[in-house]
Amino acid sequence: MKNRTMIIFLIISIFITCGVSTTQAFSVSDSVKKKTEETEIKEYQVYGEKTTVSTKNRWLSDDPEDLTWIVEIPGVPTDIYVIDQQAQEEISHMETVNHPAITHQEAIYSTRTKWTVSYYGPENDYTEQLIGVHYDMTEDQILQYYAERDCDTTGMSSEQEQYISGYRTVTDQAAWSEQVKVIDQPQLEEIGHYETIIVGEIGYYVNNREIPPTQGEGHFEAMVRKNTTEYVKVEE
Numbered sequence: 001m002k003n004r005t006m007i008i009f010l011i012i013s014i015f016i017t018c019g020v021s022t023t024q025a026f027s028v029s030d031s032v033k034k035k036t037e038e039t040e041i042k043e044y045q046v047y048g049e050k051t052t053v054s055t056k057n058r059w060l061s062d063d064p065e066d067l068t069w070i071v072e073i074p075g076v077p078t079d080i081y082v083i084d085q086q087a088q089e090e091i092s093h094m095e096t097v098n099h100p101a102i103t104h105q106e107a108i109y110s111t112r113t114k115w116t117v118s119y120y121g122p123e124n125d126y127t128e129q130l131i132g133v134h135y136d137m138t139e140d141q142i143l144q145y146y147a148e149r150d151c152d153t154t155g156m157s158s159e160q161e162q163y164i165s166g167y168r169t170v171t172d173q174a175a176w177s178e179q180v181k182v183i184d185q186p187q188l189e190e191i192g193h194y195e196t197i198i199v200g201e202i203g204y205y206v207n208n209r210e211i212p213p214t215q216g217e218g219h220f221e222a223m224v225r226k227n228t229t230e231y232v233k234v235e236e
Contacts, residue, residue, distance in 0.1 A: 051228045060205060062217040067205045075201030079194045087190035092183045102173040110165035112136050115158050121151040129154065 061067060115134040120126040134142055139156070146153050204223055 049228055049230050051226055053224060053226050055222045055224050057220050058223050059207065059212075060218055060221050061207050062219065066208050068208050069203055070206055071201060071203040073200070073202040075198030077196050078199045079196055081192055082195050083190060083192040085188060085191040088185060088188045090183060090187035091185035092181050094179050095182050096177055097180050098177045099175060101171050101175040103169050103171050105167045106170050107164045108166040108168055109162045111160055111162055113158050114161050115139075115142055115156060117142060117146065117153055117156040119146055119151045119153045121146075121149060126152070 112135050115137060117132040117134065118129055119132060120129055124130070132146075134145070137145070139158075142156060143153065207218075
């Protein structure tokens with residue numbers, strides 16, 4: 001009887017053990033399958049770009065000599081054209097200019113009679129012979145002239161001579177008008193030169209020396225860093 005009871009207990013124990021193992025086996029299999037399905041669903045759903053941004057406060061001195069430029073991505077040298085003087089078109093207008101006539105003066109010559117008279121007169125007590133010159137007079141008029149002045153004439157002679165009796169204006173070119181161009185803004189050609197610059201350099205400033213925020217002249221500044229990750233959609 002005792003042996004029989006032990007056999008029955010052993011059979012029951014085997015049954016329980018097998019049932020538990022089977023249940024565990026089924027449970028593990030279902031868990032793995034479920035996890036696999038979740039992973040596949042996640043791979044199908046995650047695609048595109050994901051950007052994360054992080055910031056860090058840093059202390060910067062207000063003195064440029066205390067700053068150093070830290071290059072994270074070096075720039076590429078490139079030539080750019082720099083305009084020193086812009087080109088500009090000529091701006092002008094026409095004006096009427098009136099010119100006066102061009103003239104000069106010419107002498108007018110006439111002929112006259114010149115008398116030369118030698119005489120003695122009371123002005124020097126008749127001690128020295130004097131010479132007098134007269135124009136456009138007759139001989140009788142000259143004799144009367146000296147007689148009225150108590151002069152003794154000793155001789156006289158006459159001759160014809162030319163003299164400038166006046167001037168006249170001679171026109172070399174008559175007055176005229178003309179249209180002239182007046183430049184308000186002169187034409188200028190473009191002037192420029194090429195300069196080499198660094199394009200695309202990325203970096204940030206840091207202090208050359210450690211300056212505590214409570215000392216010196218400076219300010220806090222946020223240093224922002226961006227990281228972008230691209231996820232490609234997985235097709236079935």
